[in-house]
Amino acid sequence: MDRTVVNLQEKFSRLTEHWAPRVIAEMNDYQFKVVRLQGDFVWHDHPETDETFLVIEGSLRIDFPDRAVQLGPGELFVVPKGTRHKPYAQDEVKLLLIEPRGVQNTGNEGGDRTAANDIWI
Amino acid sequence: MDRTVVNLQEKFSRLTEHWAPRVIAEMNDYQFKVVRLQGDFVWHDHPETDETFLVIEGSLRIDFPDRAVQLGPGELFVVPKGTRHKPYAQDEVKLLLIEPRGVQNTGNEGGDRTAANDIWI
Numbered sequence: 001m002d003r004t005v006v007n008l009q010e011k012f013s014r015l016t017e018h019w020a021p022r023v024i025a026e027m028n029d030y031q032f033k034v035v036r037l038q039g040d041f042v043w044h045d046h047p048e049t050d051e052t053f054l055v056i057e058g059s060l061r062i063d064f065p066d067r068a069v070q071l072g073p074g075e076l077f078v079v080p081k082g083t084r085h086k087p088y089a090q091d092e093v094k095l096l097l098i099e100p101r102g103v104q105n106t107g108n109e110g111g112d113r114t115a116a117n118d119i120w121i
Numbered sequence: 122m123d124r125t126v127v128n129l130q131e132k133f134s135r136l137t138e139h140w141a142p143r144v145i146a147e148m149n150d151y152q153f154k155v156v157r158l159q160g161d162f163v164w165h166d167h168p169e170t171d172e173t174f175l176v177i178e179g180s181l182r183i184d185f186p187d188r189a190v191q192l193g194p195g196e197l198f199v200v201p202k203g204t205r206h207k208p209y210a211q212d213e214v215k216l217l218l219i220e221p222r223g224v225q226n227t228g229n230e231g232g233d234r235t236a237a238n239d240i241w242i
Binding site for chain 2: 030032078099
């Protein structure tokens, strides 16, 4: 067994780009990803899967068509599959994302906010 | 969509028992569980699945037959499926566990350390 301990802050310290998820660990066919967010993202959904947001630092708003939720450090939210959502961070947020391998950050929306997938840090 | 924001510390504040995992959220067929650990557990493995440990507070050692890893706050480790392991916490640890629904805390070992499964908090 060659797996190592993953320190979240050490991973964030090597990541400067915004909206660029980086894989830090895998559990079965799921991935843990660190990502720095700042500003507004695009509306999208993931038709095939739920997606988990766990805020490590900062304050994250997730907008839905009919409501919004606000997450602080140590707060977790599972966006149900097929639910349109748009993350927004007024100030920078450090986020842990958990979702199946292969999920695109923009769902099926495409566009220039689509990040390269499956890149480890 | 009736899902709510889950605050980890609020969940821990309502959990006093040790070695009693409590479900706080589900993502597809996976569960997020809070658990307080103190002292020694039993050797076991999960033949069907990986299991993720994310330490929220305290210092956790996980023993394997040929090595041990030490996890502090903000550190994550994925125990590979079928790998025998034994968690140990000298002082109390607050832990977030992530694994598929239905996984028993003692694997197939059984015994009096086996916790009730699928209990939400």
